[in-house]
Amino acid sequence: MTDYDFLVVGHGIAGATLAYVLRERGHRVLVFDPGQANSASNVAAGLMNPVAGKRFALTWRAAELLPFAGAFYRELEQRYNQRFFHATPIFKLFGSVEEQNAVLARSADQPWDGFVAELTTTDPGLPGVHAPFGGAWLRGGGHVAVRELLAALAAEGTRDGWLRAEAFDWNKVETDVDGATYAGRVRARHVICCEGAAAVRNPHFSWLPLTPxxxxxxxxxxxxxxxxxxxxxxxxxxxxxxxxxxxxxxxxxxxxxxxxxxxxxxxxxxxxxxxxxxxxxxxxxxxxxxPAVRDRRPLLGPHPTVPSLSFCGGYGSKGVMLAPRLATLLADWLESGAEIWPDASLQRYNALRPVGVI
Missing domain, CATH: 3.30.9.10 (D-Amino Acid Oxidase, subunit A, domain 2)
Structure with a gap:
């Protein structure tokens, strides 16, 4: 039987970043992933947007998440000598005079934490762009080549043996006070579910309010x-x-x-x-x-009754921005029991777990 510190199930943006952080900290990590070309991470454009939606609202914890993510992806660029992160400005077009006026009225209170670089009420004259009402220039965001990033990590994992291209059967997990055994052939201190929307079928975490x-x-x-x-x-x-x-x-x-x-x-x-x-x-x-969540916040942390199992996901459409910081947050908890942000902890939904369910 082979011993590991952590088994990570899933190699989308959540699982890939968590596995990377744990390996960089010197832990023995084994990742299971069946390799689906149409996974949410492989389809995504990798947008990191500090101000989003019709309400023009500041993204949750943008001031902490965006700089952290940018530094993380630049580190990976250096490691693999490949361009992944594009710190590109975002131009959010106004659709009407009413929208223009509403945003201008809000701007007096400076609600965007410096992520709005400029507001314009006239067409900026961008080649090929139809923007008669102007718009807002956003800074601090950009986009990540997610498919290429995951491919680089997977190539390394296949070469070095820490990534297994196979489906994981949760019914073959046996837990005890010291950890977990998988299929009678792999032993680990902890198993982390990073399966994205597929977690709705996970027998240990299906009670979580995932709404894919x-x-x-x-x-x-x-x-x-x-x-x-x-x-x-x-x-x-x-x-x-x-x-x-x-x-x-x-x-x-x-x-x-x-x-x-x-x-x-x-x-x-x-x-x-x-x-x-x-x-x-x-x-x-x-x-x-x-893998969206009812309250549009991620789900992170240990299973309420099985201490050797944890969950990492529910990132919705913001996985590229969330994954690096939340990977370090969960890694800190796995190593030392450090606090997980209450608004990201799955503990906020413990009451949903039916009585008698593992």
């Missing part, structure tokens, strides 16, 4: 559209280089369609035509399921 939703994105080619920033109005338009952009994303609640849909393609194409009058060609379309 499906999202689709388009990859388009649009010659002449400005690539110097991310555009955002009803959809994000993320520059991928060489005149290609990722446009997304849709939100669909269960029941989910199988794979990509014509409805989502039409919806996203229509949203793009609001941003630009330029012709474009759809070069690709992908769909994935996000």
């Amino acid at each position: 939703n499906q999202g689709e994105v388009l990859d388009v080619e649009c010659a002449g559209l400005d690539e110097a920033q991310v555009l955002n109005r009803g959809a994000y338009v993320v520059p991928m280089g060489a005149g290609r952009f990722r446009v997304g994303a849709t939100y669909r609640w269960p029941p989910f369609a199988e794979g990509i849909t014509a409805v989502a393609r039409e919806e996203l194409a229509a949203r793009l035509t609001v941003v630009t009058d330029l012709p474009f060609v759809v070069a690709g379309q992908r769909a994935g399921v996000r």
Whole structure:
């Protein structure tokens, strides 16, 4: 039997960052992941947005999460000699005079913690961009090449033997006071579920209020559209280089369609035509399921009655921004019992666990 400190189940952005942090701290880590090309992390555009939504609200804990994430991804760039993180400004277009006035009125109270660099009420003249009402320039965010990042980590894991490309069967986990044994062949002090939306089928954590939703994105080619920033109005338009952009994303609640849909393609194409009058060609379309949570906060921490099991996930559409800081937060708890933020701890939902359920 092989001994490890930690078994990490899942190698999306949550599991990959946690496994990386634990390995960098000298722990013996084994990761199980079946390798799904359509996972939420592999489909995502990797947007890190400090101010989001129709209410133009500051993202949860943005002042701490964004700088931490940026430094983390730059560290990985140095390690793998590959570009992952693009610290690109975001231009959020106003859709009307009413929206323009509402944001300007809010700006008097400085509610955005310095992440709004400039507000403009006139068209900034960006090539190919239709912005007659102006918009807000956001700083401190950007986007991450998530698929490429996970591929680099997975290649290392396959080479060095800490990543196993296989599904994990939770029914083969046996726990005791000192840790857990998996399938009679692997022993670890702790097992961490980082399965994303698939955690709704986990026998130990299915009681958590995960509310998965499906999202689709388009990859388009649009010659002449400005690539110097991310555009955002009803959809994000993320520059991928060489005149290609990722446009997304849709939100669909269960029941989910199988794979990509014509409805989502039409919806996203229509949203793009609001941003630009330029012709474009759809070069690709992908769909994935996000691991959202009822209160839009992550779920982190130990199982309430099985101390050798923990959960890390529920990141929704903000996984790229959340994952690095929350990985270190959970690693601190695993090492020394350090406090997990109450608004991120799964303990806030312990009352939902049915009586008699493990």
